[in-house]
Amino acid sequence: MKKEVRAEIIAIGDELLYGQIQDTNSHWISQELTQIGVRVVRRTTVGDNQEAILSAFALAEKNADIILMTGGLGPTQDDLTKQLLATYFDCTLELVPEALDAVRVFFERRGRELTETNKLQAHLPTKCTYVPNEVGTAPGMWFEEKGCVWMSMPGVPHEMRKLMTDFVLPKLKSLYDLPVIYHQLIRTVGIGESWLSDLIKDWEDALPENVKLAYLPSLGEVKLRLTAFADDMGAASGAVARQLDLLKPMIEKYIYAYGNIPMHEAIGSLLNEKNQKVAFAESCSGGYIAHLVTSVAGASAYFQGGIIPYHNTYKQTLLGVSDDTLSSHGAVSEQTVIEMAKGVREKFQTDYGVASSGIAGPSGGTADKPVGTVWIACSYQGGVDTKLLQLTQDRSINIHLTAISALNLLRTCILRETS
Amino acid sequence: MKKEVRAEIIAIGDELLYGQIQDTNSHWISQELTQIGVRVVRRTTVGDNQEAILSAFALAEKNADIILMTGGLGPTQDDLTKQLLATYFDCTLELVPEALDAVRVFFERRGRELTETNKLQAHLPTKCTYVPNEVGTAPGMWFEEKGCVWMSMPGVPHEMRKLMTDFVLPKLKSLYDLPVIYHQLIRTVGIGESWLSDLIKDWEDALPENVKLAYLPSLGEVKLRLTAFADDMGAASGAVARQLDLLKPMIEKYIYAYGNIPMHEAIGSLLNEKNQKVAFAESCSGGYIAHLVTSVAGASAYFQGGIIPYHNTYKQTLLGVSDDTLSSHGAVSEQTVIEMAKGVREKFQTDYGVASSGIAGPSGGTADKPVGTVWIACSYQGGVDTKLLQLTQDRSINIHLTAISALNLLRTCILRETS
Numbered sequence: 085m086k087k088e089v090r091a092e093i094i095a096i097g098d099e100l101l102y103g104q105i106q107d108t109n110s111h112w113i114s115q116e117l118t119q120i121g122v123r124v125v126r127r128t129t130v131g132d133n134q135e136a137i138l139s140a141f142a143l144a145e146k147n148a149d150i151i152l153m154t155g156g157l158g159p160t161q162d163d164l165t166k167q168l169l170a171t172y173f174d175c176t177l178e179l180v181p182e183a184l185d186a187v188r189v190f191f192e193r194r195g196r197e198l199t200e201t202n203k204l205q206a207h208l209p210t211k212c213t214y215v216p217n218e219v220g221t222a223p224g225m226w227f228e229e230k231g232c233v234w235m236s237m238p239g240v241p242h243e244m245r246k247l248m249t250d251f252v253l254p255k256l257k258s259l260y261d262l263p264v265i266y267h268q269l270i271r272t273v274g275i276g277e278s279w280l281s282d283l284i285k286d287w288e289d290a291l292p293e294n295v296k297l298a299y300l301p302s303l304g305e306v307k308l309r310l311t312a313f314a315d316d317m318g319a320a321s322g323a324v325a326r327q328l329d330l331l332k333p334m335i336e337k338y339i340y341a342y343g344n345i346p347m348h349e350a351i352g353s354l355l356n357e358k359n360q361k362v363a364f365a366e367s368c369s370g371g372y373i374a375h376l377v378t379s380v381a382g383a384s385a386y387f388q389g390g391i392i393p394y395h396n397t398y399k400q401t402l403l404g405v406s407d408d409t410l411s412s413h414g415a416v417s418e419q420t421v422i423e424m425a426k427g428v429r430e431k432f433q434t435d436y437g438v439a440s441s442g443i444a445g446p447s448g449g450t451a452d453k454p455v456g457t458v459w460i461a462c463s464y465q466g467g468v469d470t471k472l473l474q475l476t477q478d479r480s481i482n483i484h485l486t487a488i489s490a491l492n493l494l495r496t497c498i499l500r501e502t503s
Numbered sequence: 504m505k506k507e508v509r510a511e512i513i514a515i516g517d518e519l520l521y522g523q524i525q526d527t528n529s530h531w532i533s534q535e536l537t538q539i540g541v542r543v544v545r546r547t548t549v550g551d552n553q554e555a556i557l558s559a560f561a562l563a564e565k566n567a568d569i570i571l572m573t574g575g576l577g578p579t580q581d582d583l584t585k586q587l588l589a590t591y592f593d594c595t596l597e598l599v600p601e602a603l604d605a606v607r608v609f610f611e612r613r614g615r616e617l618t619e620t621n622k623l624q625a626h627l628p629t630k631c632t633y634v635p636n637e638v639g640t641a642p643g644m645w646f647e648e649k650g651c652v653w654m655s656m657p658g659v660p661h662e663m664r665k666l667m668t669d670f671v672l673p674k675l676k677s678l679y680d681l682p683v684i685y686h687q688l689i690r691t692v693g694i695g696e697s698w699l700s701d702l703i704k705d706w707e708d709a710l711p712e713n714v715k716l717a718y719l720p721s722l723g724e725v726k727l728r729l730t731a732f733a734d735d736m737g738a739a740s741g742a743v744a745r746q747l748d749l750l751k752p753m754i755e756k757y758i759y760a761y762g763n764i765p766m767h768e769a770i771g772s773l774l775n776e777k778n779q780k781v782a783f784a785e786s787c788s789g790g791y792i793a794h795l796v797t798s799v800a801g802a803s804a805y806f807q808g809g810i811i812p813y814h815n816t817y818k819q820t821l822l823g824v825s826d827d828t829l830s831s832h833g834a835v836s837e838q839t840v841i842e843m844a845k846g847v848r849e850k851f852q853t854d855y856g857v858a859s860s861g862i863a864g865p866s867g868g869t870a871d872k873p874v875g876t877v878w879i880a881c882s883y884q885g886g887v888d889t890k891l892l893q894l895t896q897d898r899s900i901n902i903h904l905t906a907i908s909a910l911n912l913l914r915t916c917i918l919r920e921t922s
Binding site: 098099100101102103104105106107108110111112113114115116117118124125126127128129130131132133136140143158159160161162193194195196199200201202219221240242298300364366370371372373374375377378379381382383384387388389390391392393394395398402431432444445446447479480483 | 519520521522523525526527529530531532533534535536537543544545546547548549550552555559562686688695696697698700701707715716717718719720721722728730783785789790791792793794796797798800801802803806807808809810811812813814817821850851863864865866893895897898899900902
């Protein structure tokens with residue numbers, strides 16, 4: 085058995101302790117370290133306070149091999165991390181020309197002048213290895229001191245993630261002899277966690293010792309993670325593959341993707357593969373479905389466009405929903421959403437037209453159509469599928485679940501119509 | 504000046520360190536404690552591990568007056584908190600009849616039999632005060648030991664929140680003479696952190712002892728947080744108000760809201776106040792602006808709808824962008840985005856029409872129009888404002904920044920046109 089490699093995560097910032105910002109960084113870092121076989125043994129959050137930060141360093145050093153820090157790197161006076169790292173490692177801050185150039189380029193690209201304060205960001209502890217931050221102005225700093233490796237990263241999530249992905253994770257893999265762990269994510273939609281677990285209970289109970297199953301439920305979907313531990317990657321991935329072969333037949337129709345592929349990306353690949361196009365008519369989802377689909381690079385290959393007829397007038401003028409339908413059935417009805425789906429499909433001359441209409445809430449509900457009542461439809465050459473959703477009292481949850489359900493309805497239509 | 508009351512929050516559970524569950528509890532508790540004037544000095548997350556939990560207790564005891572714990576209270580073997588509290592306070596676990604009744608009732612209500620394992624949940628450290636958990640089976644435990652108050656709560660968020668709200672927060676208010684802390688958030692857009700800090704440096708340096716400033720930058724905006732400590736709320740809010748009066752004139756045009764109000768919500772309030780309406784024509788932002796605006800309850804009062812002409816054809820057919828404009832200037836041009844903004848404003852008969860067209864990336868860039876080149880426009884009765892953005896290589900960041908910039912362009916137009 086290999087020696088366990090232990091990591092601590094330190095998040096720095098008063099705004100975290102005041103509860104003004106949710107620390108999503110430590111959670112994300114925990115996931116990434118776990119993925120590569122590093123054991124996270126503690127996470128600590130401290131404020132912008134010298135004593136607290138220094139004692140966090142000292143505690144971490146006693147407890148872990150790897151210490152990852154986020155936050156406290158801004159150019160302003162309340163940010164202390166960089167200075168305290170210099171103090172802790174008994175060195176000074178010096179200008180790193182490379183870092184200065186990077187900051188200058190960053191601002192030039194934005195047509196802005198470099199200020200004195202900006203320049204301070206290029207002064208780094210002499211004992212650190214400068215790690216360029218391509219998407220921000222605060223550099224990453226890597227130390228190998230006091231028998232540990234230390235990495236200081238900005239608290240801005242996308243900057244931290246890029247530094248982790250491009251530099252830290254590969255570097256840790258090369259530095260340590262990490263246990264071989266193979267993960268396979270299986271993404272399901274349209275079935276709840278407990279039903280899923282009932283469905284696969286016997287299989288789960290029969291899993292071999294070195295293969296573990298985790299349920300990762302999130303809004304509107306449940307991910308299953310199979311993790312195998314072995315001496316080499318071939319054995320680990322093989323062990324997972326064997327279990328997957330047994331699992332698939334039981335839940336095939338709920339599986340929309342494997343690995344790190346969200347629903348809207350899976351839909352894109354499916355449309356690309358079938359060489360088909362889609363358009364959206366979004367009332368209650370208000371553009372969220374189009375946003376999800378266009379967040380994927382290359383979406384223009386299959387997404388033609390969308391219409392958001394938020395006010396009913398435009399369900400008629402832009403999508404051709406009939407006066408009669410709206411007056412007799414209302415905007416939140418199967419008939420209306422069918423005409424919206426057909427309308428947008430014609431307008432954009434696509435293979436599929438997907439529509440949503442519902443009461444997102446928190447107000448606007450009635451006795452027969454309470455908040456959370458949502459109709460979705462998918463129109464295609466051969467006809468139209470519809471679905472009635474009874475969702476929650478929460479507006480943002482309803483918008484999110486409407487999008488996932490509409491995309492899943494589209495997915496099932498594509499698979500059926502092209503099979 | 505009152506004595507500062509310090510708190511530590513300890514979250515317990517392997518699932519947190521493995522990143523399987525995001526710890527939302529510590530964040531929520533931080534907010535609640537800050538609200539009542541308790542200073543959160545550290546948050547620690549440890550696994551289901553005896554040594555780690557006991558050392559977390561010892562560290563917290565040295566550092567804080569109040570120690571709040573969540574998690575590790577399940578009936579299963581891997582949950583250690585209760586046993587370790589007994590160990591730490593040198594007492595034993597004994598059956599608390601009251602607690603047993605509560606667990607029995609909990610299961611009866613759900614028509615389930617009480618198992619031996621369930622019964623274990625009624626065994627509590629003899630030195631604790633039993634705090635009933637009305638929404639779950641793991642009781643709360645309150646200790647006043649070793650010069651601190653300690654509260655252990657289940658990790659299930661709604662159970663923890665009920666115990667905090669019904670018992671812990673009132674209890675702390677009655678136990679301590681808490682200082683008054685007043686926070687004021689000032690939200691700015693259109694200026695970077697370092698420019699802002701240069702602009703207000705003299706004011707910042709002259710802040711009185713009891714007023715602190717923090718910069719909270721996030722993608723596309725910078726929040727300033729003023730925090731005042733005083734003996735009563737009047738003095739605290741007054742101290743902040745005095746500083747705000749000095750600050751405002753320096754940065755007025757960048758301030759879009761105060762407090763917990765995101766840009767898209769501020770825009771909504773502004774439109775409501777002016778009784779005006781808006782529509783969006785989104786190419787590169789792909790529906791994200793409409794999504795942000797419709798994520799606010801009541802958006803239908805000022806948001807009429809939107810068009811997402813992702814394929815150029817529909818910039819012509821749906822928005823009336825001229826053939827000539829597209830062929831001579833291209834889709835990503837000032838002329839095109841002007842015609843899009845005018846077109847969508849006419850289509851939806853609104854006071855304002857806002858449009859975006861750009862190269863979100865990662866591909867599609869050219870020498871004269873690299874990835875991150877985005878044109879935005881806002882059309883209104885009197886004319887049209889436009890802006891050229893030079894953004895990043897990252898698609899999602901470009902989409903986000905396009906939305907914030909477009910909404911800020913709309914904001915400035917509204918303020919000017921209605922002044």
